[in-house]
Amino acid sequence: MTSLSTRHPVAIAYAGVSVLAAIVQHLGGRLSPALLVVLVALTALAWVNHPHRWTTLLILVHVRLVASGSPGHGIPAQAALVVLAACLGALHLLAPWLAWRSYRLTVDRRTLTVAARPLAAMTAFAVAAALLTSGR
Amino acid sequence: MTSPAPSQPWHATPAWWRALAVAVSGFALAVVLRRPDLIVLTSPFALAVAMDIRSPRTRPPSVSTEVEPAMLREGESVRVTHHHRHDIDGLLTLSVHPLDPIGHAGHVGHADHVGHADHAGHADHAGHADRSVEGQNDAHPPRATLFTGTCRTTMTPPWGSHLASPRASHCLTPWGGWSMQLPSPDPTRYLVLPVRAGSPPIPEPRPFGREPGPDAGLREGEGLDFQGLRSHQPGEAPRRVNWPATLRTGRMVVTQTYADTVPAYLLILDAHADPRLGDLVRQVGQFAAAAIRRGGAVALAVHGSGDLAPIPLGSGERHLTRLEMTLARVSPREAPTNDYQHGRTRRLALLPGTIVLVLSPLVDPRLTALLTHLQRQHMRVSVLDTSDPAVGPVDAGVQVVRRRTLQVAGIRVSRYDGAAALALASSHPRWSLR
Numbered sequence: 001m002t003s004l005s006t007r008h009p010v011a012i013a014y015a016g017v018s019v020l021a022a023i024v025q026h027l028g029g030r031l032s033p034a035l036l037v038v039l040v041a042l043t044a045l046a047w048v049n050h051p052h053r054w055t056t057l058l059i060l061v062h063v064r065l066v067a068s069g070s071p072g073h074g075i076p077a078q079a080a081l082v083v084l085a086a087c088l089g090a091l092h093l094l095a096p097w098l099a100w101r102s103y104r105l106t107v108d109r110r111t112l113t114v115a116a117r118p119l120a121a122m123t124a125f126a127v128a129a130a131l132l133t134s135g136r
Numbered sequence: 137m138t139s140p141a142p143s144q145p146w147h148a149t150p151a152w153w154r155a156l157a158v159a160v161s162g163f164a165l166a167v168v169l170r171r172p173d174l175i176v177l178t179s180p181f182a183l184a185v186a187m188d189i190r191s192p193r194t195r196p197p198s199v200s201t202e203v204e205p206a207m208l209r210e211g212e213s214v215r216v217t218h219h220h221r222h223d224i225d226g227l228l229t230l231s232v233h234p235l236d237p238i239g240h241a242g243h244v245g246h247a248d249h250v251g252h253a254d255h256a257g258h259a260d261h262a263g264h265a266d267r268s269v270e271g272q273n274d275a276h277p278p279r280a281t282l283f284t285g286t287c288r289t290t291m292t293p294p295w296g297s298h299l300a301s302p303r304a305s306h307c308l309t310p311w312g313g314w315s316m317q318l319p320s321p322d323p324t325r326y327l328v329l330p331v332r333a334g335s336p337p338i339p340e341p342r343p344f345g346r347e348p349g350p351d352a353g354l355r356e357g358e359g360l361d362f363q364g365l366r367s368h369q370p371g372e373a374p375r376r377v378n379w380p381a382t383l384r385t386g387r388m389v390v391t392q393t394y395a396d397t398v399p400a401y402l403l404i405l406d407a408h409a410d411p412r413l414g415d416l417v418r419q420v421g422q423f424a425a426a427a428i429r430r431g432g433a434v435a436l437a438v439h440g441s442g443d444l445a446p447i448p449l450g451s452g453e454r455h456l457t458r459l460e461m462t463l464a465r466v467s468p469r470e471a472p473t474n475d476y477q478h479g480r481t482r483r484l485a486l487l488p489g490t491i492v493l494v495l496s497p498l499v500d501p502r503l504t505a506l507l508t509h510l511q512r513q514h515m516r517v518s519v520l521d522t523s524d525p526a527v528g529p530v531d532a533g534v535q536v537v538r539r540r541t542l543q544v545a546g547i548r549v550s551r552y553d554g555a556a557a558l559a560l561a562s563s564h565p566r567w568s569l570r
Contacts, residue, residue, distance in 0.1 A: 052150035089180035122180035
């Protein structure tokens with residue numbers, strides 16, 4: 001078990017997931033360079049300030065970007081949507097870990113296992129929702 | 137020691153409210169814009185809201201702290217073990233500050249964290265200090281050690297009374313919707329005695345270069361230990377006449393001896409907050425140990441700490457340990473809290489001629505009255521002024537007045553300038569046999 005003496009492991013994971021979400025948005029053709037700057041700024045703010053507040057805004061911006069574009073069709077579009085949903089779910093779950101407080105979480109195996117279960121369930125739920133909404 | 141269980145420990149987190157906000161807004165957008173694909177995007181948040189819709193019914197985990205040994209000496213290692221059971225399905229973290237001193241110097245140590253049986257491991261942790269009397273570690277704020285399961289910490293703390301306790305523990309449900317902040321359990325206290333010997337910066341009480349001689353605490357009187365020869369005085373017992381010396385010199389000479397009493401010391405340490413208080417405590421402990429080893433009796437009073445009762449005269453190893461335990465409980469005070477201590481110190485059963493050694497910056501004027509009283513009681517009082525020479529002119533003037541007051545009362549006042557000053561003060565030439 002490793003003691004989380006710094007915030008870097010979780011913060012780097014958070015930033016990585018945020019970048020992945022932005023890439024998915026970009027592949028979907030919805031992300032302009034200006035919006036990319038906005039997302040990077042929101043990620044940085046969530047990293048160093050109040051994670052809950054800025055993560056909420058970051059997720060809502062992602063949702064709004066998807067809503068502003070035209071709905072995608074076909075399996076690639078649905079897969080991209082599921083990946084983006086999983087990324088947003090991961091951002092949601094990692095946000096409490098970013099809080100640099102006395103009770104921030106450790107990164108031992110048990111904690112990671114407990115934390116990974118909801119993420120897997122979220123992804124599975126997004127896949128099921130995608131199957132249902134696509135009419136298959 | 138087990139943490140108490142709060143009545144309503146769980147509360148909803150901002151994460152749950154965020155999940156609710158994203159799920160509601162996503163569904164609203166999906167309905168308004170007629171975009172069912174938005175439901176896919178917000179479905180994880182709907183799941184998170186649903187999974188944590190009810191408060192957990194799990195009881196808060198119990199936390200225990202063990203310290204081994206409960207009393208040690210400076211330089212030895214203490215092992216602090218914090219443990220809590222994994223009887224909660226969630227994310228549980230305890231924060232431990234490895235050293236929680238009453239106020240002393242830094243230390244070095246390391247922590248060995250042992251987690252669950254299936255993921256045992258370890259991590260080294262550099263020690264730190266909280267509040268430092270020496271002021272050397274203020275630039276490095278304390279950093280918590282986080283653990284789940286069991287945390288074993290081995291430290292070599294400085295002298296003092298220390299607390300070992302998890303500062304805070306935090307539980308979070310797997311979905312992050314509910315959290316619980318456990319109150320810190322009652323701390324476990326352990327005592328670190330000042331170092332007794334083997335520390336190069338702390339010399340023996342007898343200053344270097346001084347020949348071993350009679351203890352300054354010895355007094356003239358009836359006894360067997362030879363002190364010297366002197367002229368016979370009228371009225372002296374004939375059995376004290378030294379006949380060989382009388383025949384050799386042609387005049388009556390008597391043998392002078394040390395009294396068959398133990399040298400007695402009363403050590404008064406001022407607990408006024410001072411950067412050198414850590415070293416002063418060590419030196420007082422060293423002096424007491426040396427005096428007791430030479431057969432002397434030592435009493436101790438801590439000025440400025442109302443919770444530390446004066447220790448009467450005594451000797452032996454157990455008495456020395458008692459003195460050191462009192463010294464270890466000394467905590468620096470900005471303002472004295474000794475409303476009752478002076479009376480208790482005055483009532484100490486002391487021998488006539490007891491050497492009273494005082495280490496004080498002479499900040500508290502009430503100490504002057506106590507020392508004057510002891511001097512009137514035929515004690516041999518010597519004050520070592522530990523005040524900072526670089527104080528402002530007003531404070532310096534006040535201290536000069538207090539020094540002069542003591543000197544007028546016949547009390548010797550000298551400036552403390554190192555460990556040897558204590559020994560020099562105890563062996564003043566005026567105190568040799570009278």
